[in-house]
Amino acid sequence: MAQINFGGTVENVVTREEFPLETALETLKNETIAVIGYGVQGPGQSLNMRENGFNVIVGQRKGKTYDKAVADGWVPGETLFEIEEALEKGTIICFLLSDAAQIELWPTVKAALKPGKSLYFSHGFGVTYKEKTGIVPPADVDVFLVAPKGSGTSLRRLFVEGKGLNSSFAVYQDASGNARNKCIAMGIGVGSGYLFETDFYKEVTSDLTGERGTLMGAIQGIFAAQYEVLRANGHSPSEAFNETVEELTQSLMPLVAENGMDWMYANCSTTAQRGALDWWKPFRDATKPVFEQLYNSVKTQEQAEISITRNSQPDYREKLEVELAELRDSEMWQAGAAVRNLRPERS
Structure with missing residues (x-):
């Protein structure tokens, strides 16, 4: 990690120099990344990872959003599946639905979280407010987040321009002993400019404050x-x-x-x-x-x-x-x- 002086406060951050794309690809070479939801963050993150060389599939219900995924090059039966099938195939489950939709789908997602899988978020809401959402991950899976500091549209646009959108990252649960590296690799994969560390609670409180x-x-x-x-x-x-x-x-x-x-x-x-x-x-x-x-x-x-x-x-x-x-x-x-x-x- 690099030490950077932010207005007199020194922070540890991760850049592409310390953790290049090649290292990220090696870290996740045996993983199938299943992006669940193709709404706000799903398109940008999945397309960026696909173009960076990761093994990515998308899980989405049939409808307009499903059709958008097809238009973006996701192939039904090969890289685009119904949500339940994508959950079974994926080893890293990217839970990118809205907070309300995550609550509704959680029983289905939880049933697919077999030991050794990973659960990835881009917002700390569901886990932080687990008493309200019911989202309590099993103890035998890694749980981490990468939260790009902007919309999925901006994430994609900057990636296409050869730039990056800064992201926070946090590990909530390390069942494998390698959750941190997997988390950082995902952050590099989705196109982050640099990554700064936080935790789920700080991510959601800063995010809700900033949006409002x-x-x-x-x-x-x-x-x-x-x-x-x-x-x-x-x-x-x-x-x-x-x-x-x-x-x-x-x-x-x-x-x-x-x-x-x-x-x-x-x-x-x-x-x-x-x-x-x-x-x-x-x-x-x-x-x-x-x-x-x-x-x-x-x-x-x-x-x-x-x-x-x-x-x-x-x-x-x-x-x-x-x-x-x-x-x-x-x-x-x-x-x-x-x-x-x-x-x-x-x-």
């Missing part, structure tokens, strides 16, 4: 607040959207990703710099209590209970579509659709 916070919930709330203030003061939808979203996502965030927030500031006007430096702390002070409330809600398992209860309802998909439509049909994101259509095509 700066990654999705908070950013939408901040977008909406600024957009509404600009519109209330007479600015056009185009001006309000460009100043709120487009400039951030298309111009400024790539600079932050490239070389940090201070570098982005340094590449903006002195007027912009002065305003940003004056206002970031008031925004921090205003929002930090909300983040503390959010983290406590995750820590007390309130957020887990809400997710399990609501996402397990039979009409969940219909209710979800209504809530997504509220975003999609809002003036801000209708303006966004128009702005995206006006972006010039690259030749």
